[in-house]
Amino acid sequence: MNKSSLFKELFTNIKTTGAITFSSKSLVNKMLSFANFRGAKTIVELGGGDGSITKGIIDRMDDDATLLVFEISENFCKNLKKQFRGENVKIICDSAENMDKYLEGRTIDLILSSLPFSLIPKETRSMIYKKSSQFLKPHGFFIQICYSYLLRFQFASYFRSIRTAFTLKNFPPAFIIICNV
Numbered sequence: 001m002n003k004s005s006l007f008k009e010l011f012t013n014i015k016t017t018g019a020i021t022f023s024s025k026s027l028v029n030k031m032l033s034f035a036n037f038r039g040a041k042t043i044v045e046l047g048g049g050d051g052s053i054t055k056g057i058i059d060r061m062d063d064d065a066t067l068l069v070f071e072i073s074e075n076f077c078k079n080l081k082k083q084f085r086g087e088n089v090k091i092i093c094d095s096a097e098n099m100d101k102y103l104e105g106r107t108i109d110l111i112l113s114s115l116p117f118s119l120i121p122k123e124t125r126s127m128i129y130k131k132s133s134q135f136l137k138p139h140g141f142f143i144q145i146c147y148s149y150l151l152r153f154q155f156a157s158y159f160r161s162i163r164t165a166f167t168l169k170n171f172p173p174a175f176i177i178i179c180n181v
C-alpha cells in the first residue's frame with residue numbers, strides 16, 4: 001500500500017480508525033520513550049494501522065522478544081504483514097478484545113495502544129481494558145496515545161497508577177497516558 005492508499009483506508013473507515021492522520025515520528029518517539037524495552041519478552045500493540053508505531057517498537061525491542069500486533073482493518077493487516085516479515089512479529093487481524101486467545105499462556109510486558117477508545121462501544125472497550133490489566137505483568141506498562149485528556153479517567157478503574165504527557169509535535173497535538181497495574 002502506498003501513502004495515498006493508507007490515507008484512503010484511514011478516511012474510509014473513520015468510525016473505526018478515529019483519526020485524520022497517522023502518528024508523527026515525534027509522537028511515536030515520545031510515546032516509546034516511556035517504555036522499558038530491555039528484557040521485555042512479550043509486547044502487544046493495539047491498532048497497528050500504517051505501522052508507524054510498529055516500526056518504532058521493532059527498532060527498540062530485544063531480538064528474543066515477540067510482538068503481537070492487533071488490527072481490525074484487513075487492508076492495514078495485509079500491508080503490515082508485507083512490511084514486517086520477522087518471525088517474532090505476529091500481525092493479528094482481530095479485535096484487541098480477543099488478545100487472550102493469542103497469548104498462549106504468556107503475560108505481557110508492554111502494551112502500546114493507539115486505539116480510538118472514545119469510538120469503541122462500551123462493552124468492547126471495557127473488555128479491552130479488563131484483559132489488558134489482567135494480562136499485564138506487575139511491572140508492565142500500558143501506554144496509550146489519544147487526543148483527549150478525559151480518556152485518562154476511563155483507565156482509572158483498571159490501572160493503579162496513571163501519568164500523562166503531552167506533545168504539540170503531532171497533528172492534532174496528542175496526549176500520552178502511561179499506566180501500571
Ligand SMILES: C[S@@+](CC[C@H](N)C(=O)[O-])C[C@H]1O[C@@H](n2cnc3c(N)ncnc32)[C@H](O)[C@@H]1O
Pocket residue numbers: 016017018019021022023046047048049050051052053070071072073076094095096097114115116120
Ligand atoms: C488512530 S489509528 C492509529 C494507527 C497507527 N497506529 C498510528 O498511530 O498512526 C487506530 C487503529 O486502530 C484500529 N482499531 C480500531 N479498533 C480496533 C480494535 N478493536 N482492535 C484492533 N484494532 C482496532 C483501526 O483500524 C486503526 O488502524
